[in-house]
Each structure stands twice: as C-alpha cells, then as structure tokens.
Ligand SMILES: [Zn+2]
C-alpha cells in the first residue's frame with residue numbers, strides 16, 4: 001500500500017478538475033480525497049503501488065482541456081487506510097488567489113447535446129459545462145462562484161442543480177449552468193425596441209438571408225452581423241458603420257467552409273479550431289464568394305469558427321458565412337450592455353438579437369496569424385485573457401498603463417503578468433472609462449495592490465495622464481521602443497544585452513522628437529540608442545499620419561530638393577503646386593512640424609509615391625496595402641547609406657526614394673517596386689545589425705514594433721539575420737504592435753525600482 005499527497009497549481013479550478021480527479025481515482029481504485037485550496041487542487045491518495053503510479057501519471061496526461069498545470073508536486077507519506085474517495089469542501093482562505101479561465105468555445109459534448117433532439121437542452125443557445133462557456137466576461141468578483149457572476153439572477157431548476165452538485169457530472173460546479181427551464185433566453189427586437197414574434201433563431205435566419213443587418217449579443221460584447229455573401233448587405237453595413245476600408249471578420253460554419261474562401265495550413269487549422277477560437281488572418285482565394293466589401297484592397301481575410309451555441313445555431317441553417325464585426329461605430333469601444341447597444345447601434349443595425357445574461361467585462365475577439373508555423377498574436381483578448389504571461393523571474397506588483405493606440409494594461413504578481421483584454425484606442429472618454437474600470441477589476445480579481453506604476457513618456461497619452469494622476473506611488477516613465485523590445489524579451493524569457501530593432505509608426509523619443517526606426521542596445525533596465533532612420537519633418541503632425549502624401553512630398557524634397565517640382569510622376573499631378581507650397585512653408589516656419597525617424601512614415605511615403613494610398617482611414621493602412629501588392633519574387637534592391645561617423649548611427653534612405661522615383665519614371669509596376677522596397681528595408685535592418693555587432697559584440701536580435709505585423713518583411717528579415725549568424729527573437733504570445741508594450745513597461749518598472757543596479 002502506498003500513499004501520496006499531490007498539490008497542483010495553475011488553472012485547475014472551475015474547469016471540471018475535481019470531477020476529473022474523482023473519476024480517475026475510481027478508475028484506478030484510489031482511496032482518499034480531493035479539495036480546492038487557495039493554491040489550487042490538493043489530493044491525498046492511497047492505493048497499491050501500480051495503481052497509484054497510473055493515477056499520478058494520468059493527471060497531467062488526461063487533464064480537462066482548459067486546465068493549465070503550472071506546478072505538480074508529489075510527496076509520499078505513510079498510508080493511513082482510507083476506505084473511500086471523496087470530494088471535500090473547499091478550504092476558505094482570507095485571500096484566495098487563483099488563476100481565472102478565459103471564455104472558452106463550446107465543447108464537443110455540449111455541441112452534440114445542442115444538436116440532439118433527444119436532449120432537454122436541444123437548441124438551447126446557452127448550453128455550457130465545466131469544459132466550456134463564459135468565464136472572464138461574467139465574473140463580477142471572486143471567488144469564482146455563481147452568486148458572484150452575472151448568472152446570480154438565475155435560480156437553477158432541480159435538474160440543473162442536481163448536475164451542479166454531482167461530482168461525477170460534467171456540470172459539477174459549472175457556474176453558468178443553465179437550461180431552457182431556468183436559464184437565460186433570447187429576444188429578437190427591431191430597431192425601435194419592439195419584440196419580433198416567433199422563434200428568435202428562425203426569425204433571425206430568415207431576416208439575415210434577406211440581407212438585414214443584426215446586432216448580435218455574444219460572449220464579450222455585440223457583433224454587427226450580416227450574410228457575408230450578400231453584396232448589398234455588406235456594403236450597407238460598411239457605409240452605416242463609417243468604417244471606410246477596415247476589413248470585417250467573417251465567421252464560417254466549419255473548416256470546409258473556410259477552405260472555400262481561404263488557403264489553410266495545418267497550424268492555421270489548429271488555431272481556428274482551438275478552444276480560444278481567435279480570428280485567424282488567412283490568404284484569400286480569388287474565387288471566394290465572400291462579398292468584396294468585406295475586405296476591400298486586401299488579399300487576406302480574417303476568419304473565425306463559431307464559439308458559442310448561438311453561433312452554431314445561426315450557422316447550421318442555410319447561411320454558411322456571416323460577417324461578424326465588432327459592435328461599434330468606427331472608433332468607440334465595442335458595445336456590451338443591452339440598453340447601451342440599442343442606443344449606440346440603432347443607426348447601424350436593423351434588428352437586435354439580445355439575451356438577458358449580462359456581460360460584466362467587455363472582451364473583443366482576438367486576432368492572430370501564423371508565422372513560420374507558430375501563432376503570431378496581433379490582438380490578445382477573448383479566449384486568451386486573463387490567462388497570464390509567465391515571466392522568467394518573480395516581480396513586484398506593478399501596474400503598467402500601456403500606450404495610446406490598441407491599448408492594453410498589465411498588472412504583475414510574482415511570475416505572472418496579467419495583460420488586459422484589448423481596450424482600444426485611448427482617444428475618447430468611453431475608452432478611458434473602460435480602461436480605468438478594467439484596471440480596478442483586474443486588481444480585485446487577482447488581489448493586486450500595485451507598488452509602482454509605469455507609463456509611456458508621451459505626455460499627451462491618456463494612459464500616461466492616468467498613471468501620473470495616481471497618488472502616493474513610485475512612478476517610472478518608460479521609453480516606447482524600449483518597452484517594445486523588453487516586452488518581446490520577457491515573453492521569450494531572455495535577459496542581458498540585446499540588439500533591439502523597434503520599428504513602428506510613432507513613439508515619444510528621449511529628445512522630444514518622434515522615434516520609430518530605432519536600433520537600440522537594450523536590457524531589461526536600460527537602453528542606448530545606437531542607430532536610427534534619418535530624421536525628417538512631419539508637417540501637420542497627426543495630419544501627416546492621416547495623409548501619407550505629405551510624407552511622400554517630404555521625402556521627395558529630401559531626395560531631390562528644388563528639382564522636385566519638375567519630377568514627372570503621378571503624385572505631382574495629385575498634389576498641386578499650391579498644396580506643395582503650403583506644406584513647404586509649414587516646414588520652413590516650423591509650424592506644427594515635429595521631426596521623426598519613424599519607419600511607419602517611410603512606408604507611408606512609398607505607398608503614396610506608388611499611388612497606393614494618399615489618405616489613410618485606419619492606422620497603418622498605407623503599409624498594409626503596400627505589403628499586399630508586393631511581388632515576392634524580386635531580388636533587386638535600392639541603395640541606402642549607414643552613416644557611422646557619429647553616434648547614434650544614421651540610416652540615410654535618400655537613395656531608396658531616388659530609386660523608387662527612377663523606377664516609377666521607367667513605368668515599372670507598383671508591385672515590383674513594393675517588392676524591391678521590402679527587400680531593401682530587410683537588407684537595411686541586417687546591415688545595421690551587423691554594424692552594431694562589430695562594435696558591441698552582441699549577437700541576439702529582438703524584433704518588435706507594429707512594422708513587424710508585415711509578415712513579408714518579417715520573414716525576409718528573419719531569414720537574412722539567421723543566414724548572418726544572429727540569434728533572433730520575435731513575438732508570439734503578445735502583440736508586436738502597441739497592444740504589447742504594457743508587458744515591457746511592467747518589467748522595466750520592476751527592474752528600475754526593485755532590483756539592484758547592474
Ligand atoms: Zn461543454
């Protein structure tokens with residue numbers, strides 16, 4: 001006879017772990033007990049040696065899909081002669097810190113019940129169990145118990161209650177457990193709030209097929225939905241949403257339908273059908289029947305599979321693909337409360353399919369793509385949050401406020417970095433409120449009382465202003481690009497000095513100019529700026545970001561001076577002499593004209609030179625469309641110069657602009673010029689890294705910043721760096737765009753305040 005105590009930590013509560021242990025114990029004739037304590041799950045098990053070994057091996061091997069085992073400790077003890085196996089009452093602790101599961105896609109068992117006419121939950125849109133369903137979005141407070149979720153207002157019927165109390169049942173302690181008799185229900189309304197009679201699902205399917213636009217209440221907020229193959233409906237949605245060219249996501253019935261429209265690799269398939277169910281950006285087939293207006297000017301499509309029972313019901317009928325875009329008008333946060341949605345979306349949606357299970361935390365869909373066979377997360381939100389990023393070492397409790405665009409914040413505790421869901425662009429009161437409420441919620445959920453706050457150096461960011469308004473707490477300002485690089489270092493678990501290549505649109509520099517084409521020597525505490533793109537004026541500030549033609553003119557003047565007006569290229573016809581002169585005067589008189597070394601602005605300039613985009617409707621549009629048209633087969637490049645005489649080194653791109661203009665004059669296609677331009681930028685990155693390596697003896701290169709959302713560029717850079725013997729680190733878990741910088745801010749804040757100097 002043998003006996004062992006087993007302590008398991010990680011995500012092991014509220015996900016069916018105890019019934020799993022109970023059943024596994026029965027299988028192997030184990031006696032003893034299991035309970036949840038403040039650290040995780042604790043088991044006392046006794047049996048013959050062979051059975052006990054099988055039981056212990058079976059726990060990590062067969063654990064429920066949502067479990068994330070962080071530690072697994074076994075201690076052998078003297079047997080004491082247990083006779084049964086039981087689930088004991090949880091130990092109540094003062095401060096019960098446990099990890100909380102993200103919201104999870106409907107599991108296979110619930111799905112088969114949903115589709116079985118014999119089951120009493122047949123076609124019930126809120127079916128769930130301990131293996132699936134809402135979590136993060138319905139939790140109001142901890143511990144995670146039904147009365148502290150938005151399910152509190154529903155009293156379980158005797159059948160549901162029995163499942164909930166039965167340790168052998170899949171719904172044992174499934175907090176959102178419900179059925180048609182006792183749980184939430186759907187309601188279909190027209191835009192005036194009048195209930196539409198009939199079965200809400202049947203009516204919705206009927207109206208969607210006729211081309212109407214719906215606001216659908218989902219897991220983390222409202223979606224705006226319509227038939228993805230109905231040209232008229234999609235165009236109407238686009239015009240009502242004022243979302244000029246920004247691509248919509250599409251939800252497809254199943255993998256077969258996804259393959260109708262897109263190329264799907266093995267890792268993409270895995271990601272699409274994972275429990276996280278993110279949007280995956282796929283390359284689109286030319287003969288796809290998805291309406292053109294879903295993603296104009298794109299050769300990709302953002303696709304996801306159904307992740308709630310309601311989605312399955314809507315896609316099991318005649319419609320195989322629905323547009324599912326976030327329920328907001330262009331720049332606002334996604335709507336998540338019924339009344340709020342009705343008032344904000346009634347000019348966009350014809351009908352509202354709502355329900356009475358409240359969403360406590362809004363949470364947008366996550367967005368990913370696959371890079372070299374691994375997920376590359378561009379927006380980390382539903383399905384991933386609030387699961388923490390594991391840090392290589394423990395840190396103090398820190399609040400990091402993130403950036404301005406695509407904001408996320410981060411709170412740390414020990415080795416856990418809790419990155420928030422996608423908050424959005426912190427440019428209006430509504431988003432700011434969502435940011436502030438989110439921080440308070442995370443502090444409460446994970447018992448975090450920050451000992452310091454870190455923030456971006458940009459004085460105008462609302463996240464910075466929020467950080468500075470917190471009283472009686474040490475504060476650390478972190479340079480934007482340093483935060484990018486340390487964020488990538490932290491998720492890769494590396495320390496020490498590295499070459500950081502941080503390329504993006506905008507980040508406040510130490511000298512008060514706008515940085516964005518930066519090569520830094522960085523560690524987790526400090527950085528040195530070693531090289532950057534040559535600075536150019538940005539006439540009009542943010543106007544120059546919205547209008548890439550301005551940057552094109554600036555770069556032309558840099559390259560051709562007074563000869564610019566005589567250039568016979570199309571841009572000179574689109575920008576008349578008067579416009580040019582106004583711009584020139586702004587630069588000369590330094591009116592609203594900051595200086596920038598941004599790589600994003602160089603991409604903008606080239607996209608305008610190639611007549612791809614003179615004005616953008618969303619961040620990075622010029623660069624994205626430039627990537628779309630790039631010919632990947634070219635080997636030619638444009639010339640550039642790395643000026644090594646001063647420090648930092650300066651990368652002069654005048655030769656690139658001269659080369660692009662030369663090709664334009666010869667009638668070379670935009671696609672070829674874009675391909676050549678991408679190769680040139682990759683080469684420029686490698687040559688700069690080599691120049692740094694020869695002086696600093698650093699061989700590790702960390703790539704971060706929004707520019708690396710460009711997968712064509714990223715793969716060119718990666719291949720050439722590798723061929724030159726560098727060790728390369730990129731993002732995978734955390735976005736390379738500004739959605740990832742809060743992680744770097746938190747780690748730097750900890751190092752500066754709480755670790756001895758290096
Ligand atoms: Zn389930």
Ligand SMILES: [Zn+2]
Nearest residue numbers: 157160179182
């Ligand atoms: Zn019930």
